Amino acid sequence: MTYTAHGLDFEAIGWTALYTSPSLVRHLIAEDGTLPDWLIEYRQSKLEPVPFGDRRNITFVPRAKDCTKWIKNNCPTGIRKRVPEIRLPKKRSMPRPLTIAQYQGHALHLLSRVLNIRLNASPFTLIVDDLSQRATPLTSEIMRRALSRNINVVVVAFEAADVDPAIHYIPAYGGITGAQLLEKIEVAMSERQESLVVVDSLYDLVNATDIDMGVLFDLVATRFASTLVGIYHQDILADQYPENAYAPQHLEYFQYLATTIFTCKSLAHVLAAKAASERSLAEPTFGLLQGAEGVVQCLDANDHRGIVFTAEFRRKSGRPESETFFLRETLISDYNEPLPLMRVGTLKQEFAVLIDQVPAYANEVVISLVKSAADAVESNQATDDLIESTFNLSITDKQKEARDGVILPYFDAQTANGGEGGRILYDMSMEDDFDEEEDEI
Amino acid sequence: MSPSSRIPPLLQPCIRLPKDKSILLVTSTLGASANWLIIRFICDALSSTAKDGGLSDEINTLGEGGVNIILVSWMQEWEFWKQEARKGGGLDLDRAKREGRMAFVDGLRALFLPDGGEKNENIPVTKTTQTPPVRTLPGGIPARGPAAVPARTTPSASTIPARNLPEQTSASTKQGHYTLCSPDLAHLKSTIQTAVAHLTPTSTSTTTTKTLLILDTPSILLATTPTISPSSLTSLVLTLHTTLPHILVHSHADDPLLSLSTPPQPLELAHHNFVVKVAHMSRRVLSVRVLDTGVARDVSGVLRVTENKVGLGDLRVKGKEEEEDDGNGGREVLYYVKGDGSVRVFERGGGGDG
Numbered sequence: 001m002t003y004t005a006h007g008l009d010f011e012a013i014g015w016t017a018l019y020t021s022p023s024l025v026r027h028l029i030a031e032d033g034t035l036p037d038w039l040i041e042y043r044q045s046k047l048e049p050v051p052f053g054d055r056r057n058i059t060f061v062p063r064a065k066d067c068t069k070w071i072k073n074n075c076p077t078g079i080r081k082r083v084p085e086i087r088l089p090k091k092r093s094m095p096r097p098l099t100i101a102q103y104q105g106h107a108l109h110l111l112s113r114v115l116n117i118r119l120n121a122s123p124f125t126l127i128v129d130d131l132s133q134r135a136t137p138l139t140s141e142i143m144r145r146a147l148s149r150n151i152n153v154v155v156v157a158f159e160a161a162d163v164d165p166a167i168h169y170i171p172a173y174g175g176i177t178g179a180q181l182l183e184k185i186e187v188a189m190s191e192r193q194e195s196l197v198v199v200d201s202l203y204d205l206v207n208a209t210d211i212d213m214g215v216l217f218d219l220v221a222t223r224f225a226s227t228l229v230g231i232y233h234q235d236i237l238a239d240q241y242p243e244n245a246y247a248p249q250h251l252e253y254f255q256y257l258a259t260t261i262f263t264c265k266s267l268a269h270v271l272a273a274k275a276a277s278e279r280s281l282a283e284p285t286f287g288l289l290q291g292a293e294g295v296v297q298c299l300d301a302n303d304h305r306g307i308v309f310t311a312e313f314r315r316k317s318g319r320p321e322s323e324t325f326f327l328r329e330t331l332i333s334d335y336n337e338p339l340p341l342m343r344v345g346t347l348k349q350e351f352a353v354l355i356d357q358v359p360a361y362a363n364e365v366v367i368s369l370v371k372s373a374a375d376a377v378e379s380n381q382a383t384d385d386l387i388e389s390t391f392n393l394s395i396t397d398k399q400k401e402a403r404d405g406v407i408l409p410y411f412d413a414q415t416a417n418g419g420e421g422g423r424i425l426y427d428m429s430m431e432d433d434f435d436e437e438e439d440e441i
Numbered sequence: 442m443s444p445s446s447r448i449p450p451l452l453q454p455c456i457r458l459p460k461d462k463s464i465l466l467v468t469s470t471l472g473a474s475a476n477w478l479i480i481r482f483i484c485d486a487l488s489s490t491a492k493d494g495g496l497s498d499e500i501n502t503l504g505e506g507g508v509n510i511i512l513v514s515w516m517q518e519w520e521f522w523k524q525e526a527r528k529g530g531g532l533d534l535d536r537a538k539r540e541g542r543m544a545f546v547d548g549l550r551a552l553f554l555p556d557g558g559e560k561n562e563n564i565p566v567t568k569t570t571q572t573p574p575v576r577t578l579p580g581g582i583p584a585r586g587p588a589a590v591p592a593r594t595t596p597s598a599s600t601i602p603a604r605n606l607p608e609q610t611s612a613s614t615k616q617g618h619y620t621l622c623s624p625d626l627a628h629l630k631s632t633i634q635t636a637v638a639h640l641t642p643t644s645t646s647t648t649t650t651k652t653l654l655i656l657d658t659p660s661i662l663l664a665t666t667p668t669i670s671p672s673s674l675t676s677l678v679l680t681l682h683t684t685l686p687h688i689l690v691h692s693h694a695d696d697p698l699l700s701l702s703t704p705p706q707p708l709e710l711a712h713h714n715f716v717v718k719v720a721h722m723s724r725r726v727l728s729v730r731v732l733d734t735g736v737a738r739d740v741s742g743v744l745r746v747t748e749n750k751v752g753l754g755d756l757r758v759k760g761k762e763e764e765e766d767d768g769n770g771g772r773e774v775l776y777y778v779k780g781d782g783s784v785r786v787f788e789r790g791g792g793g794d795g
Contacts, residue, residue, distance in 0.1 A: 163754025173676035294730025299771035
């Protein structure tokens with residue numbers, strides 16, 4: 001803070017010179033020893049302590065008001081009531097978004113940073129998929145967006161035989177060693193400043209080529225400040241060797257390393273699971289879990305409408321945030337016309353949404369599914385009754401009317417004078433035969 | 442009867458090869474064999490020179506070129522395929538082989554049969570082998586042993602190749618017929634590559650020849666040769682895929698091979714991982730299984746077809762105008778293999794003549 005008065009800049013004063021020869025400023029002080037007003041003002045401002053925060057608002061809440069409460073003393077009433085302690089309203093550790101719009105905006109912002117390969121958004125993104133929903137729509141979208149931002153895309157392929165010519169393709173199958181592969185990746189990355197490296201099977205990367213994940217991560221994220229995206233197929237089973245029985249499974253290790261984890265699901269399955277949970281039924285299982293022999297992939301796998309994925313963002317602060325998103329199929333209209341020499345134009349607008357914003361998930365389809373399921377169950381029950389019973393268990397309308405007309409004893413007891421007690425109220429009808437003897441018992 | 446008319450209309454979209462490069466996976470179970478389906482693939486590929494139906498538009502635009510076939514079989518012999526093709530598809534595979542449309546790589550005789558197939562082709566198969574004899578039941582479903590059975594012949598697999606080398610040279614003189622004499626993958630690769638060289642280009646106008654490579658149960662190598670890992674097998678498939686546009690892998694998907702016992706056995710793990718990995722790589726998965734509700738007199742089994750349209754690194758986006766959606770990818774049909782080898786394919790509930 002610079003304090004200027006009377007054209008004096010106090011910061012510019014050579015204080016050492018001033019202290020060694022005070023005669024320089026002697027003229028500033030008046031003959032009678034009084035200081036000029038501006039100097040007093042300046043001194044006040046310097047001496048006054050700067051308020052640190054707003055201390056007046058801080059109230060200390062003692063656990064107990066005083067020590068007397070610690071000692072038991074016999075209270076005359078015999079009942080000792082605990083004096084309510086003053087509690088502050090619980091302070092929330094993190095600010096939460098206030099409205100739904102803010103919440104959606106926040107979640108989508110996090111997602112689009114990762115999808116668009118923004119710098120340092122997520123150095124290592126792990127995509128966990130299975131046969132029910134492959135990660136390819138998601139990775140294709142990530143690559144498309146990376147290319148639209150002129151980022152060098154490198155694919156380390158263990159499974160894909162051909163990719164788009166705009167992508168730098170490194171075949172990793174066919175007996176290539178880990179060292180050679182790393183070298184190739186390094187060469188491919190050094191072409192451009194920023195890169196996106198996609199490994200299409202992390203399992204094979206670790207198993208077949210013996211690359212340590214840490215080394216690759218160090219190469220991609222630390223040395224080139226780029227982004228690594230890895231796919232792990234959940235349904236490929238890890239080998240179990242006796243010599244590494246205590247080592248963590250690969251998937252656990254990747255999940256530990258990853259800064260963002262996407263878990264892919266088929267939209268049809270998510271809808272079915274929701275319909276089941278709304279009826280409190282057990283969630284259906286899909287794919288290899290289905291149990292039918294010979295079934296490899298379930299019928300509604302890889303839903304063409306889009307891909308559902310649960311994302312776990314691990315923020316730099318250490319706070320994890322988890323949301324479920326829906327990425328619909330990409331259309332040409334989502335991207336602008338590509339510039340010459342570019343494969344993909346720029347993205348017009350983020351089209352990934354939260355799963356709650358998907359109409360099919362949020363309302364009518366699911367509800368109608370639920371209803372139809374409920375109807376099916378009920379109609380089954382109705383027909384079951386008809387079929388399985390030899391008795392006619394239903395009643396006619398007339399019988400129902402008569403049943404409704406019966407006044408039960410407790411209704412009578414609730415009248416003002418207590419009614420007539422426990423007397424059985426019965427109106428004799430035509431066919432009734434009053435039996436005296438029976439009544440006497 | 443023209444071969445293409447042997448393919449039921451409902452089956453047509455399932456066995457039509459996709460336009461671009463693709464890997465297809467066919468799985469079968471012990472009760473429901475997929476040999477009839479493979480025959481239909483061969484049928485469709487070989488018959489696509491004919492102008493009438495049964496050929497995809499893409500092939501038509503490539504000129505009159507059909508699709509050449511390399512069949513690599515570890516579980517069946519040439520004789521079996523020849524008979525099945527004649528019965529089921531009305532095809533003469535011998536002629537196709539002579540014309541250079543087809544090549545056959547025999548992975549069974551030299552590797553797994555005790556006599557190495559030195560005797561006459563027809564007789565020894567049923568007489569001396571440890572593998573179950575290949576016969577066609579009256580119902581038209583070929584009976585076949587489980588994949589694990591040939592594993593018992595593993596010791597012989599290592600001894601046979603040495604004394605069988607002359608056999609291979611004589612076999613290669615036979616047009617388009619090759620014999621694998623070692624379970625080694627490099628040998629398999631080179632054999633397939635020589636087979637590719639044998640095939641004649643189907644059309645003179647185009648430079649790209651379409652070739653369909655059919656690998657019939659390569660997973661048997663996982664059982665017989667423990668040094669082969671599932672990933673090395675899939676790498677081989679991918680390496681071959683760089684030159685061959687279409688690869689069909691047939692594998693077993695029986696529960697004992699896919700679901701794990703505790704503790705998991707290496708073969709279970711290897712087989713499971715192989716099938717799952719090929720399924721991940723493949724564009725279309727065709728699974729054949731028995732009827733869930735039990736045996737029926739007029740239904741042989743269920744065929745389930747699922748598609749994975751988007752490949753990794755496939756950056757093409759769909760415009761609004763090209764709406765060629767055929768449902769949600771997956772569908773199921775029932776099929777019935779008749780005694781004469783013909784196949785009826787129909788929807789559930791549509792048991793009429795189809």
